[in-house]
Amino acid sequence: MTILSGWSSILTAVCLTTLVTLLLQASRRKVPKCASFPPGPTRLPLLGSVHLLPQQFQERTLAEWGTKYGGIVYAKLFRTPAIVINSYKIAHDLMEKRSGNYSDRPRFILIPELLGWKNSIVHLRYGEQFRMHRKWMQDAFRSKEALDSYRSIQRREVSVFLANLLSTPEAFMTHFTQFSASIIMEIVYGHRVLNDKDKFIGIAERAGESTVTAGSPATMLVDFFPIMKLIPEWCPGGGFKTKAAVAHKYVSELYEVPYRMVREKMKSGTARPSFTSNLLERRDRVGKLTLEDEENIKAAAATVYSAGTETTATAMMTFILAMVRHPSIYSKLQDEVDRVVGLERLPDFEDRAALPYTECVIKELYRWHVPVPLGIPHNTLKSDIYGGYHIPENAMVIANIWAMSQDEDIYPNPTDFNPERYMDNAEEDPKNIVFGFGRRQCPGNELADRSIFILVTSIAATMNITKVKDTSRAEITPSLDFTSGFVSRPEAFSCEITARSDKAVRLIRQMKVATE
Template structure:
């Protein structure tokens, strides 16, 4: 071997040895804190192989039991911090919200599918703060919430009439209620039929987003270069489907927005979130392209984020009541005692119905509608409890895991509303402080959503008896304890029987529906 070659090989070996010694020294003597404990990753794929396709929140909780309240994992090359503790979630996402209020770069949902201008997906910054301010004015100000009550009452009466005429379609009635209230608030458009064009467009966009956003297709989030993958090559279905959804999302955001603009120009627009923003911007001068995109995105956020979760929560309520008839009877007894049988319960009755409130809290806790929330993102490196949280870590708050904390909720698998009767003001126990998210990413519509659930639940309890469906031999069929898996989780489809409690209940429903 020539001398020059021998020297080159020797120098290369020496450099490798020095680097190995340096890494060994750094790991032994460096003052940099370690990352939190977690499952052992494999080269390149990290911990992807340890995550099931369904019900990942259960695996996250198992890791929490094994490794502690803060768990570190890797999805390919991306660090992930998993939180199963409410205390830790508040410490990081509320007390240190300036560092943990960002969102990961959702390439599939934002860049390819076109959800990039909705508040749920916006990166932390000026645009986020602008959207957040708009949402707070519409859904966190008490005068605004009070102004929605006549609309909520009207649509709840239509929902009850739907249960009278077609009780088997109860999920569709809940979805229509949520869609109609949010469509009118957002665009000033009153929904008068189940075939409403704008509702249909929105449902198609959200449904197809869920279908095309499966975990297997989210590889592009970890390897963004895949967004440039040609659609004519084999294996491009993820991109073809995403671009198809992009067209649906564009229709969903553009069409009702243009409708509001036309009505404003003709002077016959109803008051609405979108109309108010447009008029506010018109007073300042011409509408910029950026402002137009932001108004469209903010409006789409209201509808897309609220419709599915409201219908899901109400379906879970019915599921729990069918499986626990003794709880339903207690709620009926309380309503009969407080409200009576001559009218329907209203918002002002809520403080006088502690048991029904406990039932609603238990519905929230027993099966949370969004088990793992929407991930946050660390903007810079941080240290917490002696551990290093890397910059650009995906932060997953396992909301379902928090709802199963045996220290706070003994026997968490049991549906037991009484657990909230003895601690009605305990913020640590109240699942309302968990299921709507944390910090600056807290759902601004949480009070509106909660009031919807109360109004629908109380009206159903007051007017309807609930029971299991029966088989061909007349035996009751208890629906199995099964839930769908995914970003939003609800009971698997089940049958039950709605029966008007009294002739007076039927009379009330029909009278109020005629007025609506």
């Protein structure tokens, strides 16, 4: 999440002056005499603390606030009170132990209303509809029985991935995306992806790219001033609506096209079991499918598909970068996989318990560069007291996941990629941080974790990863440059990925043939 981009456009929004009176009235909040707000940065009339936030890598500025003011910080984003949490302990105390009060979302306008992500669990306010979606997700992605049933899909797709990597190693990012999308597409819609030209992958990519271009939750003025959604596109300050209209078209396509495919196959009797078909069959058993039912099922399926692809692919791109920069760690990882798995087969899920160093590498991968630095804001349902400080009702609660992952008190020398830090289990498991908190924790975290495990071990078993060389044969170490935004991934970099041996090549080809 980027809290606000282009905030200076407030000065050019013609209609903004009409909001000043309402803003001042809404900002007058009573604070109990027994408690004060947490400390925080200076606040200006109208702007609050927005003027102090850069447009890029805002998680770093929020972490600096934590260093200066403490683990819990109070700020104002225009008229919205904001609680910034930079401490894992405080996040756990509030968002886990008091999750009933911290599981709401702020009212977002841009993403659900203008871009078309309606009824998405990611943005739903806390209530009955949210609980229904959450139960659907838990049934499909939290039970051991369900997760184990997806293993055959993951095994097949890792074989496809390795064959693709063998053929075009320079396109490793594309192959990671296809791997993730293929698994989620089959689970959610029962459709098997055969290559990266699959039309459903294209639909998801267009929806995702246009959404990111249009903005992220709490990034645009319209999320703070809902009346701005009425501004015409041609009006100064209304340009965001042009991008929103483009995104809305692609998001609608994502909602409708794969859903219609499932419905048509169900009518013809050719539908394969899937998340979508299971929900439709379950609803048919209790009564007639209503328009509201359809809208909820479409939204749940589209959300799982879009969210389940990007973060896994991003984490794996970070893995490749880390291994290029730390060849000794990759060599140690390969040695452990060879010792446990051998050279006659690919790693499997049952091997995980016997691979402690591999487990540490995956934990460090999650921590070293978190894919979603600021998550998505929560919202308080009622006022609260914590550590003697007053937390107001309807406050935006921002968990700075990046700051927690870089906490030197928990992870000494946090910029180092050091799997050994977990060998004695002395430090906090980053999986408790990177997937969110409380009832808003990512419901697909276990599936994503299993996919990352099978990818990491299969790559280690079959591939070497080395630095490219320049014209003078000197090795080029890729830089530690990452994109800023809701999802942060490494900037494009080069490396050499080659098969470890002829035996590895034969094994990959044999496994690929066996899955066809």
